[in-house]
Amino acid sequence: MNDLNPRQREAVRHLDGPLLVLAGAGSGKTRVITAKIAHLIEHGGVAARHITAVTFTNKAAREMKGRVGKLLDAEAGRGLSISTFHTLGLNILRRELKAAGLRAGFSIFDEQDVEQLLRELAKKNEADKDTLQRARWQISAWKNDLIDPDTALSNATDDFGGFYAALYGAYQRALRVYNAVDFDDLILLPVSLLRTEPALRERWQNRIRYLLVDEYQDTNGAQYELVKLLVGVRGALTVVGDDDQSIYAWRGARPENLARLRDDFPRLHVIKLEQNYRSTGRILRAANTLIANNEHVFEKRLWSELGPGELLRVVNCRDEEDEAERVISEIIQQRFNSGAPYSSFAILYRGNHQARPFEKALRTQNIPYFISGGTSFFSRSEVKDVMAYLRLIVNPDDDSAFLRIVNTPRREIGTSTLETLSHYAAERRCSLFQAIDELALGERLKARPLSRLREFSAWLSHIGRSSEDSPVDTVRQLLSDLDYRDWIDQTSGSDKAAERRWENVEDLIGWLEKLRADEKRGESLGHMVNHLSLMDILERQDEEESGDRVVLMTLHGAKGLEFPHVFL
Template sequence: LEQNYRSSARILGLANHLIANNPHVFAKRLWSDHGPGDRPRVLSCRNEDHEAERVVSEILNLRFTHGAPWGEIAILYRGNHQARPFEKTLREHSVPYFLSGGTSFFARTEVKDLMAYLRLLANPDDDAAFLRVVNTPRREIGPTTLEALAGYARGRGIGLLAASGELGLGEHLGERQRERLHTFTSLIQTFAQRAASAPTTALRALTDAIDYGIWLRENASSQAVADRRMSNVNELIDWLGALNKGDQPERTLNEMVSHLTLIDVMDRQEEAAGGDRVHLMTLHASKGLEFPHVFLVGMEEELLPHRTSIEEDTIEEERRLAYVGITRARQTLTFSLARRRKLYGELIRTEPSRFLAELPQDALERDDQREPDPAASRLRGLAHLANLRGILGQE
């Protein structure tokens, strides 16, 4: 019963040291005949965004330097909210992933709304985007109006947005319906001109112009839910702005839309392809599973162990969760933590998890206690290059 058929000896050694801090009626020490394996690592990062960048860089290295399939890699965390920066960074690098439990950031209604607005600003002939946002927020443009508009547009061989502004539409719709469509058309045309030179600024101004925050409040079950959804909108716009890194000029509107289109294509391909995707899940959801390569992220006080467990003095259950996370790994295990993390809109200084201190320190490889390895950095650079070539179909 004590033999573990999954993990390497070093990983089991960490697990045994950790769980020994919990009282046991019968002491049990897992053992393995898989050999010592690689030393588990600890990545110390500046903040949660840097943590996501470091982890995804390690994932790319596993994939393109060591040939690890995406599906053999897992990112484990204490709470679902921790997934967001990893989702965004994985998408930036076109890494397929599967979010277990919870709703993906890019699948949220408000995020899809804003992405549709951006697509329509870039391409007035995008009828799918038009239909998604023409009545969001509500503009009293009903199904009958849209059916008549679609019939007219088909007859003219033009898109719905272009048809909305044509005089000939008067033969099919009344004045009030045409006025509402014209108002929407004027809105899109105005912001399309602004977005041509400053897409992210224009998109943010558009959300203000259409009172999207008020729309969210009117359709939310509480103010807290509305605030959370508006926070997602602001985070999407911030993310789009962050795509313009370094000294390069801001991406054009069409370049941003192409990036969003790639995300949409990846989503559909991943749904069709199924298994070969990086797994993102909570520690609770990971029970009973195993992965060759595990990243146990957010190793900080008030995350793991969770703040509630500290206040209620139920640390033992949190230690068991950390034990579960460690023993999910078969070959490699990497811990990560952020020195600062955004909490309730404020960047706070964090403390490393007490569980890291309970592990045998000589069994860990810490990135903040060793000299930089130029060869390893070069390999990671080559892994990123290989990933880029794969995206462009040049492999």
């Protein structure tokens, strides 16, 4: 603890009741969390397997794990859980399948799956794309506020509200039919279980005997409730947050959750970390002046021992093209004068639509750059194809996965055949895959399309039966049976593009192999698919890119990052 300042040490050593660490930007909060985990294990009498730390991004969780690994030997840290909120929720659902009304191998729907399902459910209403987008956001907001479909319907004040609420109800029923959950359900369902099942709640409170939460100002209503239910009356809790860093209200975050802590935990102790290790005096004075206009739950003022630093410059430009040219000119000059790498420069803006003039200016000068918010690995068509096959193997009720791959590669199963199958499945209230093998379907379809569907069903069922013995070998067999490499060659624009796409497939297999190897018992295919599905969703919010490039990103995306040269 010698490298901690007095306030940081106080936060690490405080074990008597709930603690709020009010941590200003750059004040060493991650160091405090990791040091506290080590202190709990080495001096607090809490076994690692009973400690859980949660944060919001994979990147933050990985960083935390890495730092804890340097403080503890492998044996002392065995069983420690450091994850995102949604990974914690997923783990609860995996262990409480029956109580949650789910079956093994349940699917996690991503945004595209959700949009497709809502579009299908709203087909009769002829809702346009914008209406469905608003519906998706509204349903997500209701879930984050723990509002169920019946309550949403009773609270509706106009036709649109009524339509969204009715769609919400139909959407939730469809998810159950498909044995699926969406991203928000990974918090909503565990909260519901912990609220309504006392024995289950007690079991999880005994399993998690100390909880640490990072970036608490970014929690929404459901996440706050999850924390409260897991902690219980024991109050063994440390949360780290800063209401001045709350920038995600637009996606449900509630900075007032910091104030609610005092109401729900009367013994709450507050420690302020105000020494900044990241910025110089002039930057902090400017930030403090701006922040002074905010409403504050807890007052604080950041200070630094790094000296005054360089002057902040405000430059007026004629228009966006002039602005871009002057910024890029400044980058060239700084690089010439100091030899600074391109990766030390960041251009930040409010929205991605503002990137275009900077891109143009950078390309003109042949300067490499990276725009945060590019295509996710899991968004690539070949990766989504393979993941859809795996999702359908572990959860045959996943209609979204079925529809993606039933003709990939082509099986000459036409849209009229799929429409007939869909109508039949809806009447029978079963999944599309299950409907294929029902005898009565033969009365609706001609012999050839029925035969193709049943050949597909028999083959995939055969693949599925071998999946638990050797999941990775099963994937390779699946790709071989499909002759998927040939399909990629046929559908790619060039040999180089085909090679890149096949490398993505190999990378996916590599991830599956790593997941299998990381677990001593060996992960089942269902668990691996769940893990990768959640990783997909989280990685889209937490992109990383290496290399010597100028970084362009939104102000929201830059939260928690550091660059020597920043242009706003």
